[in-house]
Amino acid sequence: MTQNDAIPAARRVALAREPGRPGVSGAVQALITDFFEQRGDRLCADDPAVLAGVGLFHGRPVTVLGTRKGTDLEQNLACHFGMPTPEGYRKALRAMEQAEKFGRPILTFVDTPGAYPGLEAEARGQGAAIAACLARMSTLTVPLIAVILGEGGSGGALALAMGNRVLMAENAVYSVLSPEGFASILWKDSARAQEACELMKLTAADLLELQVVDRILPEPPGGAHTDPAAFWRTVDTALRDELRRAEKLADPARHRQRRFRAMGNDWLSAGKETI
């Protein structure tokens, strides 16, 4: 499936963080027509690090959600370099509710180093906001397809990625923590990040094997940023196919619950069978 099996994990981390890496804004431009962006969490603020809206995917209304890093320094700063605040997750939650109400499938595009670790973010319940997204995604009766485009960092990424199907770009990475954070916690030495990359099983191929993701989206040689148009064509074909299949699910909520209920269970001993 992947042409570039020999690329080391650390190189993929660098590719995933490439400044020109295609993100959710690119996805909307390339895949969605008649897009209408929805802003605000209806509580206190709008966080540009989360993009939410409704549009047509091949003529069918869908809800689009994604984390956004911004394309220039001003936007980068406004988006905390792609790290959402609780307001961002609560906007996502609002978009999920509307998708449920209007029976629209949800497409999510993830590229975040993680949720924003700030004083206000904590005061306003970063943990509670992410937990609310996870809880809501587990019960949505509309299909949800998640695409890990670049960095899938920690709970801040999972908060938009509890999909019936989870797709992952070939050079994207998805992990419990950044390799730097991982090395710093486990070895008290963030300089060992390179080593962490190889150990963490954070590449698309690793995660396919662990059944955390279901499908790898091949990228042009050199990475998705070298030929975004070609990359989006691949994503478009895959999403059409996945959506067609997901819409045949008798009970998307139950399917999602079972999918996540089984996570890691191959590694259990004296464990119960899954429901």
Place this chain on the structure above:
Amino acid sequence: MNDWFAARRQRMLRLKVRREGERPFTPRLSAAAPVFEQCPRCRAAVTRARWEKNRLVCPECGFHRPVGAYRRLSMVLDPGTFQELDPELAAGDPLDFPGYGEKLAGLRRRTGLREAAVAARGRIGGLPVVVAVLDSRFLMGSMGVAVGEKIACAAETAEKARLPLVIFCASGGARMQEGILSLMQMGKTAAAVTRFREKGGLYIAYLTHPTTGGVTASFAMLGDITLAEPEALIGFAGPRVIEQTIGEKLPAGFQRAEYLQEHGFVDAVVPRDEMRDTLAKLLRLHQKGGARRDAE
């Protein structure tokens, strides 16, 4: 016959609490030495017997010392009602992380725990309940596959038996050594407690020191009722990470239980000597709250 079982269960719990007492974190004392343990906060010398009697709360300053899982169960469950669920449950080493297997084996030996979570059926104030407890002595109570499974199974047991669910959280977050699979346990546990709640079950989240990271951002913050122990650190990002990000010192009391209550995320900060009565009262108030009768 029932009495015989109850007595046996009580013996089992007492035995496990005693094994817990062997933890390396308490200074080992010879039988002849005076059995004093200093309060980590006010430095008062308090006899071990007094610590025990006072539920590991300092009689001088009120400092709440961490409580191990079996000891916590012995504090909240009615005597003789403890029935452990899936006691043997454990997980493997998905990353082949160097030294992880040996680390787990050592902790198992020293703490008498199989993993960082214990789940049990029992009664509080006479009312049946499922209780899960995380133990911060076992790799900071971090959530790997086994802890995620314990929590999910506890929610499922409570759902099937139509019992209320109480979870005592104490966790540094995701279990790094299990990589992405530990992150996925956030989805697993959030879905499990949500399903239980949607069927009408009462879920009480009891946040103890520390409750952070992936546990905070999943089942810890999804309770119908959320209680917290005094001064417990509760947050998503760790204080050090936040200080590095914002480049300044955090205010005193930040991310403590009282701060969370002030900001609307905790119903009540409950001192340990009121823990059992508070839970018993909440269970009484929700007597039909195990699960709706019409639930499938």
